[in-house]
Structures are given as C-alpha cells and as structure tokens.
Amino acid sequence: MKLEIDESRCKGCNLCTLVCPYKIYRPGSRPNRKGIYVPEMDRPERCPNCRLQELYGRRLCGMCALICPDQAIKWVPEKPYEPMKVVIEY
Amino acid sequence: MKLEIDESRCKGCNLCTLVCPYKIYRPGSRPNRKGIYVPEMDRPERCPNCRLQELYGRRLCGMCALICPDQAIKWVPEKPYEPMKVVIEY
Amino acid sequence: MRHEIRFSGFGGQGIILSAVILGRAAALYDNKNAVQTQVYGPEARGGASMSAVIIDDEPILYPKVRDPDTYVIMSQQGFEKYGCNTRDDAVMLLDSDLVHDRPSCRYVGIPATSVAKKELGRDIVANIIMLGALTTATSVVSGGALEKAILDSVPKGTEDLNLKAMKKGQELGIQGESS
Amino acid sequence: MRHEIRFSGFGGQGIILSAVILGRAAALYDNKNAVQTQVYGPEARGGASMSAVIIDDEPILYPKVRDPDTYVIMSQQGFEKYGCNTRDDAVMLLDSDLVHDRPSCRYVGIPATSVAKKELGRDIVANIIMLGALTTATSVVSGGALEKAILDSVPKGTEDLNLKAMKKGQELGIQGESS
Amino acid sequence: MQGNIACAEGALAAGCNFFGGYPITPSTEVAEHMASRMPKITGSCFIQMEDEIASMAAIIGAAWTGARSMTATSGPGFSLMMENIGYAVMTETPCVLVNIQRGGPSTGQPTMGAQGDMMQVRFGSHGDYSIIALCPSSVQECFDLTAKAFNLADRFRTPVFLMADEVIGHMREKLEIPDSVEIIRPKTLPEGTLPFTAGPDGVPGFAPFGIGRFTHVTGLTHDERGYPDTTNPACHESLVKRLVNKIENARHEIADYTIVNENARYVFVCYGAPVRTVKEVVDRMKIPDTGYLQLKTVWPFPEELLLRFPNVQAFIVPEMNLGMISREVERHVSVRVIPVGRIGGELHPPEELIQAVKIAGGDV
C-alpha cells in the first residue's frame, strides 16, 4: 500500500508531522496551486501500515490519518505489490 | 401581649396546631363567615411570647407565626399590662 | 325551553365540576343542547369562582351565560360577585351556612356543606347535594339524567357516596329554607 | 473621478483589512468619499473572500461595487470567482505566485506572498505589499494617505514591518511582471 | 367535552403518535389528556419537555422519524417557539402546533380568552415565510380541524397551527367523534430524486430518517441536496420563494370556510370564538342585511372569498384583539372595513355586533 496525501483536501496544518512516530511527514516547503504548503514525505514506505496492512488485514498505527483534520491521508493499493497480482505473475 | 389570629387572613390550614410546643392551637370546629375553620386557642397566655416578649425585648419561640403561611398570627399589646402604663399607675 | 344556570363558590368546592355534570346530564341524558363555560383565575383558589351552563332545545350559538334564570351559590363572596343582580323571575339555590345574604328573587337555602360534613362525612360532596337539589327545586334537569351524569364523572369508588349526596340534595331541594 | 476597487483572496490574507485601509486612506487622508463593503461567508476561511471600495469625489449613494476599474487579486480561486470578467480598461494587481491565470485587461503581477515571507519574514503582510503597489501602479490612492491609513490600522509594534511592506510594494508596483 | 380535550382527541384520531409539550394555561388540558391517553397506545410517546423551545425541537425531531407529532401551548410559550417554528418551515417538517390563545402581551391574562397571536403566527419568526393556520369556533371544530391540521402538515410539509382561544378551548359542548378520520400522509420521495427537489406544487417528497436516504437537514439556506449554500442569492431566492409559494399558491385548496347570505350588505368576516356571536346575530337573531364569512383557514388568507359578496357595503371584522385580520381585509377590498376589536377576555356580546351593523349602515 502506498501512503498518499490528497492535495485537494490537505490544508497544510502539519499535525501529521507532529504525531508520526517514524517522522515520515515534514512541513512542506513550497506552496501548491492553492497556496498550501502540503507536507513532504520522507520514505513513506517505512510506515508499518504501508508494509503490513494487507498482511494483518487491519490498519496499524494510523495516527496520522486519525489526526488529519482534513481526511487527506490515505493508503492506496500499489499495483506492483498487490498480492493478488503477485500471485498471478509468478 | 395578646396572641391573635387575624381572621381576615387565616385559611384554616392547621399548621399552627402542628408546631406549637404548648399546644395552644386546636383545629377549629365551626366555619366562619368565609367558611373557614379558624383554629381555636387554648389558654394563649401560656405562650412565652405573650408573657416575656416585652421583658426580653425580642420575640421568643415564634414558631407559629413563622410557620403560618398566611401571616395571620400576631401579638398585640394588651392595654392593662403595658409596662409604661404600669409605671405611671404606681 | 332555554335555561341559563350559573354556579359560584370558592375554589375547591367543585364549582366547575358541578357545571360539567349538569351540562353532561342535559346533553347526553336529557337530549338537549348544552354548553358549559367558566370564569377562573389564579385567585380562584381563594376567591370567587364561577361556572355556567346553557341548556336549550335549539343549538346554542352565543355560548356565554349573560342573564341566568337559575343560580347555585356556595359562598358569600360568590354571592356578592355573581349572585346579587338577579332578575326577578330567577331562582337561586344557596348553601345556607356559607351564604349570609339572600337574593331578591326566589331562593332555596340548602345547608349542603354542613350536611355533607356531618351526615356524609366528606364536605367535598356538598356540590353534589346542591345538584341534587336542583332536580327537585327547578326543572332544568331530570333526576335520572343527573344520576347518570354523576356516575360518569366521579372517581371510581365514590359512586355510592355521591349518589347518597344527590339523594340528600333532592330531599333538601324540597324541604330547604326558601322564600 | 470615481474608482471601484475589488479585492479578492482567501481567508486569512487580510482581504478585508486591505479594503478598510484603502477606504480610510481615501476618506480621511485623500479627502474623498469612500465606501467599503465585502462579501463573506463561513466558507471565507477556506474559499474565496471578496471586499470592495468605492472612492469618489461625489457622495456615494449606491454602495456596492458593480463594475470595478481596479482589482487586487491574491488567490487563484479569487481570480476565478471575482476576477475573470473584467472590463477592458480595468487594471488588476495580482499575487503572481498564487494566481496562475492572467486577465484580459492590463495587469501587474506582484510576488507579494513570497516576498513577504522571504524578505520580510511574515507572510501576513503580503496584503500591505499589494496596497503599496496600488499607489504606484494606479492612481486610486496617494502614497502619503496610504501610509497614514496603515499606521492607523495595524497593531502596535508592527508599524515598521508594515511600512517596509508598503515600500516594497511601491517598488514592485513599478517593476512587477505586467501586461 | 371540552375544546382542549377535543383537540387532543382529534390528534389521536389522526394518528398523532408523538406529543412534546410544556404546560401553560389555558392549553394545559391538551397535554394532560395526551399524557393519560398516549402511554396506552403502542408506538406513541408523550414527553413533557423542559420548556417550549425544547418541545418544538422535539416534535421536529420526532417528525423526521416519520411520526405525526404535535405540541400545544399558549402565548408566552408560543413566543418561545418562534425560532424553531422558522426551522420547521425552512426544513419543511410536517408538524402541528396548537395555540390556545390567552390575553397578552406578556403574561397578561393567563385565564382569559383572546385572539392576539394571529399576526404572530404569520410573522413571528424572522425572515420571509408562510404558514397554515386554522381557527375552530366550536368543540366539534377543535376535533375536526386538529385532525385536518395533520393532513395539511403532511400534504404541504409545513408546520400547521391550530389557533384556538381560551373561550373555545375551555368550553364544553357535545362532540361527535366519527368512526375514523381521513388520513393523508406525505408524498414519498421517489428513488433517485434529491431530498429537496419539489414537484410542480412546490412540495418535495418526504424521506423520513432510518430508511437509507441519508438526508441532511439544515436550517441554513440549502440546495436541493439539502447542502448549505448560504452566500448564493439565487439559491436562497428560489428556496424561500418555493417555501412561500407552495402555501400561497394553494390558498384555494387550503381554504376552509362557511359563507352565509352571499347577498348581504353587511358581511362579518370572523374566525374562532367571535363566530359564535356572529351566528347568534345572523343565524338566530336574523338581523337584516347581514351575512358572514367564517374562516376556518385564516392563513393563507383566502382573499378571493371577499369577492363572493356582490352587494357588500361593509365588512365587519369582530376579533378578540385590537384588529389583526381586519388589516388583511383592508388590504384586499375597497369597501369600508369595520374592525370590532375587543380585548380583556370577554367574547363580543351580540349587541356589540348589532351596533357595528348600525354603524356600517350609517344609522349611528
């Protein structure tokens, strides 16, 4: 799974930067089209949720998404690592 | 001082009969013009207030007057026993 | 025939209930039209309360009693407020212990409250005594209709007491002090 | 001469304060008549907010700006909502980093927010930069009047910062990207 | 039976299954009767709320679960309900309010009859809106019109007001309870239709809570989805105009009235308790040249009915207020309008109206 910030929702409050135990979020440095400094991500693949969500069948940690007031943080399936697909390819 | 029930105020609730330590009030037995059974008094001169109010310069006991919801109980000066007068007569 | 009946007394005497019972008797059991109204205020508890009934063979349009032909008065204050300007051909039933004045029209004095207290043990049925008297002293309502209406209206368990009171009233309506 | 000036941006940029300062400058220090109005909603916090000023030598009766000759636009959404149907002889000052489109009328692009942040350390004075630019890029208000009005309106202790921002704006009003 | 009890019985006959109220003289018997009857009816709820604001809130909440809900009050309580009445209008919540009018302003005469809230019911909440108000003049009409009020509320998705008065509310006369009363429930919201999209009659279908239509209900100006859109003038205009027009355009359909003596020269326009005196004067005393229009529906004001009297020389409007509906009559006619306001709690005696006829005829 891939961690994503939905730019259409994020308002740049930086609360995610405060709570992630892995310090994956860092305050953004450049405004987007709407003038918002969306946080940047530092190696998001370190997030246990990215790695283990599918495996455990439930959300792990999830602090950032719970605290994000704008419902902007989500995990989206990443094609190459989709277990289903993997099964098919091999 | 003389103990009086103001008939224009008394509504015959009998609360006075309940609280007087000397049992001076007794439920009335005949309705007055307004149809109210005003309590009757049994030797009201036993009331310490009648006897000692003037002497002590303050109200004693006074339960009946405090509890009477209709402000119907009062003490009125009795001419013959006015101390002032007494002084003059002797 | 049209009758306008006015009841007055003090709060707690059941002045309104009397009128309700009378109206019910006339409307449901004497097959007349009846409208019952009242005047009340917060003061009704102590002061004079008033209720009224119109009984008519015709439909009743204007509902307020304006010039009663029949009075039931149960307190002196009620008399003073609602019973002193009667028309000459009116008739008044009054509680002879509680009303001290007497009207210029015909009247029947009924010692309802003292009878209720002494003979029936409950002064709250004084109003039923007065209603009973109404059936014998006037023609506004029939005894049978009144009896049914009383049974409809009083709390369960008190039927006997109330019927006794009615009967007593019927007697007194004939015998009572009158002019 | 009559001027109708419209400001737009997002909530928090000081869009209303800009208009208030401009109105004050015109009314108190340029001795004109001025009326300032705005459109706002709960959405103003995120969405596009708008304020407007009319400056006239005559008394201003109808108070709403309907066909501005001058625009100050500080966000793309503000441009889309309030800045896209300008008349041909209008002039628009826009924050060149935040507004991505360009109008058909004459315009002056001012990188107000980034200059405010980078050069003055506080992005909240971007609106003052825009106001400063207004004095050099248009004739709606005089620099002297604006300076006094700014000093009247900003919190104590921030006067210098704001005046610096104004000066910076005056420079940018001449130099800025323009059509 | 008493007028107030007849109201309660009319409501129960119409299937009212939620009553939220707060006691106030002279309406209390409505609540008391509901309190004794409703607990015995399954699926019904009587609740005494902490005040009239909460009562009005509760019946709106209940209505959104699909209940037929009602409250009853009098002047001071009615004044407190004004904010939430506006909310019911804006959210198109069907519900019934009974106001047993007493003497005002303020605490005034709690035990005396009046009709002083007739303008308040129409204009008492802030902003532009319309409502439906019915006025009974007998115990039978208390029953009939209360039952009818529920149907109108559902039909037009709007609060409907039974504007009775202490005189009628506390009067006892015979009531004939029909075996059943007509019940018209709201149109349902068709699948795929937005919750606030209305048909040509301006009334949207109703999707009560709990059936999976996910309706968001707000007192803010909202679009057809029910979503707030508060700074868009067009949205507000079309919403509020629809709310007003769904009622005003249906004034014909809603009108409920009696006309007697269309050819009269002196026409009483009356509602509520004064109807009784008017009937005494016209029907019983048969004062010459008089007729009347009894309005059972007072709002929306059925102005076209005023045109039904070809020979009218004066409209006489007896009211237990200082002249409220007479203002409305004045707006619509060019003949003389004689308000006969009376306050203090007593119904107009017949002589007063006969006197008004004399004045109208130039006899005085």
Next chain:
Amino acid sequence: MQGNIACAEGALAAGCNFFGGYPITPSTEVAEHMASRMPKITGSCFIQMEDEIASMAAIIGAAWTGARSMTATSGPGFSLMMENIGYAVMTETPCVLVNIQRGGPSTGQPTMGAQGDMMQVRFGSHGDYSIIALCPSSVQECFDLTAKAFNLADRFRTPVFLMADEVIGHMREKLEIPDSVEIIRPKTLPEGTLPFTAGPDGVPGFAPFGIGRFTHVTGLTHDERGYPDTTNPACHESLVKRLVNKIENARHEIADYTIVNENARYVFVCYGAPVRTVKEVVDRMKIPDTGYLQLKTVWPFPEELLLRFPNVQAFIVPEMNLGMISREVERHVSVRVIPVGRIGGELHPPEELIQAVKIAGGDV
C-alpha cells in the same frame, strides 16, 4: 467606520451604560466594540449572557436600576427575544434593541443582508402591542438613530428597535461624531403618583429601583399600582390600549423621514439599505417623475406622510424581503402599490428600480 461600530458608538454617546448580549453574525461587532469600550467607562457594564433570552432579560433588569441598557442581535436571536420583548412592552421598560437583519427564515443566510424581520418586530410577540422601530441607511444614521433610540425609549417607556441590516451594518463609510448628543431621560414619577398612572400622553413617570418607591413590576395585567388584576376585562383593556395608544397617537412626534420631490408621480417608499439605491436613482440619476419618502421611523407607521404626494400615481416599495412594509402602504392608499421585494442578500441594483418606475408608468 463600520455601521455596526457606529451603532455602538451612538449608544455610548447617548450614555448607554449597560450592554447584555450574545454573539451572532452579522451583529457581533456591536457587542465586541462594547466589550472593548465599556470596561474603560466607570459605571458601565458589558456582559455576555448565556443566550438571547437572558440578554433581553438582563437589559430589562438593568433598565429598572435606571441604566441606559441595550442589546444587539440578528434573526435567530431576535426570535428568541420575543417573549421578553413582550415583557418590556407590558412593563414599560425603556431599552434599546439593535437587530442587524440577515437572510431568513431560520439560520438561512447568516452573512447576507435582509430586511425580513420588519413584520416580526411589530407583531412577533404574543398579544396586542406597539413598538418603535428605526431603520438606518448609512453609517451616520446608525450612529444618529441609535442615540435617538435611547431618547425615544425613555420618552415613551418602551423598547425601541434599531432595525438595521447586514449591508449597512458591515459597510464602512465616514462618520462624523458630534461633540455631544441630545439626551432625554424619562419623566420622573411625581411624589404621590401611582407607578403606572399615566399623564395625557399615556406615559407614566419612571421610578427606578433603589429610590424607595417600592414599585412592583409584573408582566401580568396590572392596575395603576402595578398589582396584578388578571380577570378584570376593563383593567386589561385600559392598560393595553394605553400601551398601544401612547405610541400610535404619537406617530407624528415619532416620525423621522426625508421627502424628496413631493410632486413626483412615482414615489419610492423606502427604509434601510434600499434607500441607497433609491437615492442613486432619484438624486443622482434623476430619473424623471420620481421622488421618495425615506422612512427612518418605520413603526409606528407614519401613514399620513403618504398623503404628502399630491400627484402620486404609484408607490414603489423596494425592500429586502418579499414585501412587508408594502403591505402597510397598501392598507392606507388607493393608488397602485408596487412592491419590489428582493431576497438572497443583494441590494437592489438601480436598474431594478428604474424598471419598476417603467412598470408604474405603464411602459412595460
């Protein structure tokens, strides 16, 4: 300066020393300005109450201590004040209420201007009564009329309403603050006179609390001693008629207006924000044959002013509602009345009024 702030400054200039309020858009700045100014003025009290009901209660309580007291609100809060407004009327309590009108009904359009509470202010509380309502159309008038409101409140012992709107309340323009404003305090109650015995003008003298006159104040119908007398029709009638007449009979004295072009054929009757458009059309664009009557006092409605236009062919009434004061105009005139209602929050543009003139002239 903003209209809302001008209201607050007008109040302070008039000696307002008690403000009790509850925040609500778009009136909030009035309270906020009072909150920052009043604590610096000795003997003044600003208090934010728990709601609008309490705000209204508090200012009435304060008024009885002799304070000049005031509150400010908008639609929903205004609706909540209705009961206590009736109380202020009944008890003849001088106080000032500012209503910065926004779009209703219900929560509606909190940030948009409207004039939808103009009937509510007159009829929104239960029972019969009258009040005084003033409408400013500029920031200067916000100041002037608020100050004036205090004098009228004291002069007539009644709540006085400043019915502004969001457009004027949030508009900023130049305000000239005079060195001092005229202050008229209530007549004092002569020794030996009962607290509710009125002179020929219907207004009793005022004995504030704390000076030993032992006034009992009640919202119940009361006699001249102030004692309840609730079942006596005559007492109620004379009290309520006096309360109404002291205002209605003084409509001449209270009227505050501007007339331009008495000989016009098309006459605008206007108040509040739409006055601005009317002036644009008449004063600046000089559309032929037009004139206007600007009402600064809307209630009591100064009907006699409508007679001041000898050539009038139509009255045009632009309002930011669906036609409220136009109803009142209709009652009093026989020429055509053209309501130009507009809701949604935008002020009428000049073209809309010019179009109405064309319609009036039969050009359309």
Next chain:
Amino acid sequence: MRNEWLRSDRLPHIYCAGCGNGTIMNCVLEAITQTGWDRTRTVFLSGIGCSSRAPGYIMTDSLHTTHGRAIAFATGVKMADPSLHVVVFTGDGDLAAIGGNHFIHGCRRNIDITVVCMNNHIYGMTGGQGSPTTPLGKTSTTTPYGAEEAPFDLVELAIAAGANYVARWTSYHVKQLTDAVYDGLLTPGFSLIEVRCQCPTSYGRRNKYREPTDYMTYLKTNAILKRKWEEMERSGENISPDSFPVGEFVRRSRPVMGVPDEA
C-alpha cells in the same frame, strides 16, 4: 420587623390554605430583617409560578418576570447596580425546568444574589403537572401513571455549576431555614437555598398528602440531617427513597461577580 416588609394591602395572598410558600416568605423576610438591609436598597425578583408570586407581597422594588428567567433579570439588576441587594424567589419548575440554563449560569458566574427555591415537586400554578424534581413514581396530571424521569438534585447541580453557598431545608424547618437564608444573603456570590415544601392542592392531593399537616409531617420525617445522612450512607444503612438530606452543603469563595467594590 418582618411585617414592615409586607404589602398588607395585598394580603391575604393567593396561596391555597396550607401552602408552604407563605411560610418560606416569612423565613426569608425574617432573615432579611436580621441582616438589617435597607428596604429601599433591596430588590426581589421571581419568574412565574405560585412561588414566584411572593415578591408581589413584599414592600420593596420587585420584578415579577417571565417563566424561568428571574436569574437572568437579576443578573441585569445586580450587574447594573451592585450596591442593591438582590433576592430571587423561584419554584422547581421555574428554576429547574425552563430556567435551568440561567440557574447554572448564575452559579457559574457566581453572581452575588440569593436564590430561594420553593421546591414543591410540581407545577402548582398550572394545576399539578410533573416537574424536573417530581420523584420517580409520583403522580401528577402529566405523569398519571407515575413519573418515569429521574429528578434533579438541585443541590448537586448548584455545586457542580459553581455556587458559593448551597443549603437545603424544608418548610417545616423554619428556624434552620431562616438561618440558612441569612447565611446565603451574607455570603458573597451565588447562594441557593432549596426549600422542599408542601403544595397540598396540586401535589399533595394526588400523592396522599391532601392535608397540609400530613404533608408537613411527611417533610419532617423524611428530612435527614446531612451529617446523619452521610453516616447512613457510609454504614450502608437502608435509606427510604422518600428521604433526603438537609443542611448546608457548600460554603466557599470561588471568584464572584457583582459584589460591590466596597464590600
């Protein structure tokens, strides 16, 4: 003297025979005379209800306001002129039903007024509907099958909301009540004195205490001194559901409002 504080031209008052409200008025006036307050500087307020009619019988300035709002009006009086003494009479319905919000906000602000609540567990004035203090199971015209809603404990509510002085007595305890009112009057900040009292007409009649004397005996029997009550609670003793603790529950000095500067 207490009598000087009465409007004797208005007596007898409208209360029913044996109504507790008259007794409570006596105790309050007795306490006030003890403070020595000036009649011209003392203001009584009330809402609507039988209880709220009390100020109309007292010879001072007074405001008989709207239902539930007396404390809000009192806030205006006291804040506008803190040198006035302000006392509010209210009922259980007036204070705790419609007036609940002003009650808790009065306590929170700790405004310097004294509130005497005549708690008869019923709406007396309107003829006997249930109130927020009607005990579970008791009958009234709107709870004909017995009250199902739990009642408020007014004392606990006042304490949680912040009042400086809170006591409860009954109309039987005239001396203790007088003392409590006296203490309440003199404690700066908000004082609540709850007085459980008899309404023979509307409550007693439906709940087996039609006679005022029976009703008062009931109050006397079921009122348990706070200290005793706490002991009973501690020892797990069986407490009758009709019983309730009486006494002083709180006397403290949280921040106050409306206290005159010189006080």
Next chain:
Amino acid sequence: MRNEWLRSDRLPHIYCAGCGNGTIMNCVLEAITQTGWDRTRTVFLSGIGCSSRAPGYIMTDSLHTTHGRAIAFATGVKMADPSLHVVVFTGDGDLAAIGGNHFIHGCRRNIDITVVCMNNHIYGMTGGQGSPTTPLGKTSTTTPYGAEEAPFDLVELAIAAGANYVARWTSYHVKQLTDAVYDGLLTPGFSLIEVRCQCPTSYGRRNKYREPTDYMTYLKTNAILKRKWEEMERSGENISPDSFPVGEFVRRSRPVMGVPDEA
C-alpha cells in the same frame, strides 16, 4: 471503513487548517465503525457552530438544528424511534451557553444518546467570542482584557445532572478518544464525551497558539490522566492552572429513557 461514512462530495470541509473538529469527526466515525452500527439506522444531530457543521459531512440522516437545541431535537428523534442510534455533535457554546438547559435535562432524563462536545473554549463560528468554558484570564473578542467569569467544568455538570457515561479527552488523544466514544455509544443512557480541541483561528490566535502544532502540544502537555490528577490533588502538588484531568469520569446505570425494548 471510516471513509464510507463521509460525504466525500462535500470535502474539503469548511474548517480552518488545523482545526481540531476534523480530527474528532475521524475518531467518532472510527468508533462507530467499530460498533458495527448500520448507517441507515444512525442519525447525527448538531446545533450551530463550527463543530455543529460535522453532521453535514457524514453520510447518514442528519439534523443540523438551531443553536443550542440539538439535544432537544435528539430527544424527539430518539423517543419517537428508540431503535435509531443517535449521536450529537456540539460545541462548548452550543452545549454549555445557549444549550445548557437541554444539556442538563438530557443528562437528567439519561436519554440514550451520545453527545460529543468539541470544546475549543471559544465561539469559533462567529469569530472568537468568549464562551462559558473560556478559562479565566484568556482573551477573546468579548473578553479583550481577559475573561473574568469562571468557566464550567462540563464533566462535573454532566455528572451532577445524571449522565450515565462521562469522559474527557483532547483532539491529541485520538486513540483514547476513539475508545471513549466507543464506550459512550454502547453505554445505555446519556453519554458525554468532552473533547478539548484546538481552534487555531479564533482562540489560538489570541492566546499564543496560532500554529495548530503548538496548540496541540499545549493540549498534550496539559492533559493529565485522571488517576494522576487525583494523586496530585491528594499530595497537594502544584497543578498548573492550564492543566486539566482527562479520562473516564463516570460509568453507571441510573434509570434511562429511550432505550429500545429489546436492547
């Protein structure tokens, strides 16, 4: 999944950047998904305020009512159909200022609803006026010189008024908050979950926490677990005036209303 409960067509919502309300919505929806409640049988209500806008973003039936009245409306919904799950979002102004009476009566009746109060100590929606929870000394547009009125303790009030479940957390404590809401939802009777949260725009700006992250750090630092708090109180330790206890304060089973018969 939480996302299914959102009206994504209405996002982004109107809340300011960093406003705590959005976080609280997340936690409530997370707790609700854990209960397994049916979306078609769950109703959200609210009054007026920023906080009260929350139901508009949730894909269920919902009533965005009038200011302060949500609990009264909810009482109607729940009593008319006890089988519906009823949750109220409210703010400190909505709940404790204008809505205080409905709040305490909801607790007294112990009606089976869950109330989540987003307590930002300010009137956010109207631009930052003081509320009944604004701490002493803090500034707002109506307390420009610092608040002088003592604030309510919402938890104590709910307990005194009778609620069955009462807890307090902050918008920082997302996990504990989620658990508390879950417990509140499942406890029959009235549940109050007070959530102290940041309003950077209206409160933070005037009280030194303009940045959401600073504000949240402040919340984190000053929230003290109930047990620890009690220990500190016992030991007489100095507690900062900014600190407040968090945790579960009451879970009990007083008589309730509106619980479905089959529950």
